[in-house]
Amino acid sequence: xxxxxxxxxxxxxxxxxxxxxxxxxxxxxxxxxxxxxxxxxxxxxxxxxxxxxxxxxxxxxxxxxxxxxxxxxxxxxxxxxxxxxxxxxxxxxxxxxxxxxxxxxxxxxxxxxxxxxxxxxxxxxxxxxxxxxxxxxxxxxxxxxxxxxxxxxxxxxxxxxxxxxxxxxxxxxxxxxxxxxxxxxxxxxxxxxxxxxxxxxxxxxxxxxxxxxxxxxxxxxxxxxxxxxxxxxxxxxxxxxxxxxxxxxxx
Amino acid sequence: xxxxxxxxxxxxxxxxxxxxxxxxxxxxxxxxxxxxxxxxxxxxxxxxxxxxxxxxxxxxxxxxxxxxxxxxxxxxxxxxxxxxxxxxxxxxxxxxxxxxxxxxxxxxxxxxxxxxxxxxxxxxxxxxxxxxxxxxxxxxxxxxxxxxxxxxxxxxxxxxxxxxxxxxxxxxxxxxxxxxxxxxxxxxxxxxxxxxxxxxxxxxxxxxxxxxxxxxxxxxxxxxxxxxxxxxxxxxxxxxxxxxxxxxxxx
Numbered sequence: 001x002x003x004x005x006x007x008x009x010x011x012x013x014x015x016x017x018x019x020x021x022x023x024x025x026x027x028x029x030x031x032x033x034x035x036x037x038x039x040x041x042x043x044x045x046x047x048x049x050x051x052x053x054x055x056x057x058x059x060x061x062x063x064x065x066x067x068x069x070x071x072x073x074x075x076x077x078x079x080x081x082x083x084x085x086x087x088x089x090x091x092x093x094x095x096x097x098x099x100x101x102x103x104x105x106x107x108x109x110x111x112x113x114x115x116x117x118x119x120x121x122x123x124x125x126x127x128x129x130x131x132x133x134x135x136x137x138x139x140x141x142x143x144x145x146x147x148x149x150x151x152x153x154x155x156x157x158x159x160x161x162x163x164x165x166x167x168x169x170x171x172x173x174x175x176x177x178x179x180x181x182x183x184x185x186x187x188x189x190x191x192x193x194x195x196x197x198x199x200x201x202x203x204x205x206x207x208x209x210x211x212x213x214x215x216x217x218x219x220x221x222x223x224x225x226x227x228x229x230x231x232x233x234x235x236x237x238x239x240x241x242x243x244x245x246x247x248x249x250x251x
Numbered sequence: 252x253x254x255x256x257x258x259x260x261x262x263x264x265x266x267x268x269x270x271x272x273x274x275x276x277x278x279x280x281x282x283x284x285x286x287x288x289x290x291x292x293x294x295x296x297x298x299x300x301x302x303x304x305x306x307x308x309x310x311x312x313x314x315x316x317x318x319x320x321x322x323x324x325x326x327x328x329x330x331x332x333x334x335x336x337x338x339x340x341x342x343x344x345x346x347x348x349x350x351x352x353x354x355x356x357x358x359x360x361x362x363x364x365x366x367x368x369x370x371x372x373x374x375x376x377x378x379x380x381x382x383x384x385x386x387x388x389x390x391x392x393x394x395x396x397x398x399x400x401x402x403x404x405x406x407x408x409x410x411x412x413x414x415x416x417x418x419x420x421x422x423x424x425x426x427x428x429x430x431x432x433x434x435x436x437x438x439x440x441x442x443x444x445x446x447x448x449x450x451x452x453x454x455x456x457x458x459x460x461x462x463x464x465x466x467x468x469x470x471x472x473x474x475x476x477x478x479x480x481x482x483x484x485x486x487x488x489x490x491x492x493x494x495x496x497x498x499x500x501x502x
Contacts, residue, residue: 011373056374085376122262123307125336126375 001065003099004072006031006045006079007091008060013126013242014086017053018060027051027060027087032097035064038075048101048108048249052201054241056127059090059109059248062103099251107177109194109248110203112239114211117187128188129243135214137181139190143210143223144179144191151176154230156206157199158238172199172230191246201238209236252316254350255323257282257330258342259311264377264493265337268304269311278302278311278338285333286315289326299352299359299500301315301451305492307378310341310360310499314352350502358428358447360499361454363490365462368438379439380494386465388432388440392476394461395430395442402427405481407457408450411491423450423481443498452489460487 010027020029028045034088035043047062076092083089099102113128120130154172176195183189191210193203209226212218218226218236226234257457261278271280279296286294298313317326327343334340349355364379371381405423427446434440442461444454460477463469469487477485 009370009372011376058372080370085371086373088370088373090370101494119260119331119339119341120336121309122337122339123378125262 001067001097002150003063003097004066004075005061005063005093005095005099005101006075006089008062009058009088009090010056010060011086011126012051012054012056015053017055018047018049018051027057028062030083030087031062031079031089034079037082039066039068039080046101048105049198049246051244051246052241053206053247055244056242057246060246061105061249061251063095063099084137101130104251105197106250107194107196108198108246108250109178109192110198111245111247112191112193112203112207112243113184113245114189114191114207114243115187116189124188126242128246129240131211131215133215135189135211136216137183137214140214141181142220143213144181145187146220146227147176147193147206148180148223149176150174151227152230153199153202153227155232156202156209156224156236157232158201158205159232172200174198203244204238204241205232205235207243207250208239211239212236252317252348254314254348255317255326256312256342256344256346256350256352257326257340259313260339260341261307261311262307262337262377263302263305263307266304268300268306269298269300278308279313281311281334281338282330282340283489285330289329289331290317290319294368297352299356300449300497302495302497303455303492306495306497307493311497312500312502314350314354334336339466340432355425355502356448357501358445359449359497359501360429360443360448361449362496362498363442363444363454363458363494364435364496365440365442365458365494366438367440375439377493378496380491382462382466384466386462387467388434388465390471391461391465392432394464394469395432397471397475397478398427398430399410399445400427401425402478403481404450404478406477406483406486407453407460408483409452409456410483425449425453454495455488455489455492456483458494459490462490463487 016024017029020026032045045062045064072092072094076089079089115128115130116135154174157172174197176196213223214249267275269278271277293317296313296315323343323345325339330340358379366379366381367386403424408423425448429445
């Protein structure tokens with residue numbers, strides 16, 4: 001039995017998230033369906049984590065077990081010929097049997113894209129959140145600095161989010177290695193977060209709160225207080241899914 | 252009565268083209284609907300031309316007549332608040348009564364986007380055509396040079412395309428001022444065409460034929476022969492709509 005690792009990109013717009021669900025299009029569901037046809041039996045695909053409905057990926061990782069003797073590149077070609085163009089297999093490679101897409105993760109990087117100009121071009125609207133009012137990027141950058149390090153991120157965790165099948169050993173404590181804002185040009189900006197793991201909606205809840213600071217309805221001190229409060233009600237709203245892309249996973 | 256000129260961007264993916272049709276979403280239909288609500292009477296929007304189903308625009312121009320005393324900027328803001336995010340009004344300005352979005356055109360620029368790499372990222376798929384086989388860009392560039400100047404482009408005109416309401420004075424003769432290929436990076440390439448006017452499907456029929464040269468199934472001499480043959484059957488297929496964007500119109 002071989003362990004095959006896939007690097008996957010998808011446009012999350014039309015999917016109800018990564019995780020398979022009955023009677024609704026999901027990324028895991030689409031790929032498992034194609035793998036099961038190839039193997040003529042049910043194949044379970046183990047993802048590095050779940051992404052919510054509408055969230056995109058350029059670097060999701062998943063693995064499955066196969067008795068097939070075919071080259072990993074043949075899985076890539078076969079899957080890409082069967083999958084919708086909104087899901088692409090970027091790489092397929094054989095791993096040692098000890099590899100697990102979820103449990104072997106070292107770090108993940110998410111990028112959140114916003115547009116802070118007057119009119120967002122239609123071709124960008126599915127992948128970018130439009131904030132019309134001028135944002136104060138200096139105060140937002142100060143907020144992101146506060147996040148770096150190991151913290152209890154309970155204030156940024158959406159309730160009811162723990163998976164009973166995978167009780168977390170870490171509670172709501174996570175380590176963020178990097179958090180910064182880049183100006184892409186043309187009024188586009190990206191928020192990049194790299195950490196050892198992220199709670200449910202954590203990036204979107206952080207961005208929603210940081211944007212309140214950028215809009216002046218919350219100060220940097222309010223943001224620090226929200227982080228240390230360790231309760232969801234202390235932080236701001238969940239920003240829209242379409243701005244978020246799972247960019248990279250390191251093992 | 253004022254003449255108001257609009258500069259319009261749209262994602263053509265979900266529209267059945269520019270021109271209004273009953274019971275189907277079109278760009279003209281969406282904007283006329285909003286203008287008619289604003290004016291409390293039917294408003295006709297005159298476009299610079301029609302784009303086909305699935306074709307995008309960053310620079311469509313249209314005009315309408317209004318008895319409203321409001322500032323043109325208020326039309327822009329009002330329309331953008333009512334229209335779907337797939338259509339954006341980039342500018343609204345008052346013109347002299349002699350301005351006509353269709354008859355006053357000096358030149359139009361279309362851009363056709365292709366990806367010539369292995370895997371097209373999902374977020375680009377709605378705006379780019381994927382050619383997997385390696386293209387010979389040198390021979391394609393030679394073809395584009397042949398197009399510059401005044402020619403009878405009947406070989407690149409889709410049949411049954413003349414509008415009986417607007418019989419053309421020029422037949423199928425048009426002047427192309429510029430035609431070139433740019434490498435955008437990351438295996439993305441764009442074909443840019445500027446001319447005094449374009450026949451129905453003309454850019455897509457040219458690109459479809461040029462791609463046959465790039466793939467080696469037709470020579471540059473074959474391409475020249477197709478241009479001078481003045482019959483549609485001499486040229487290649489119509490390339491997909493999603494690669495095409497109406498980029499700019501000059502008056």
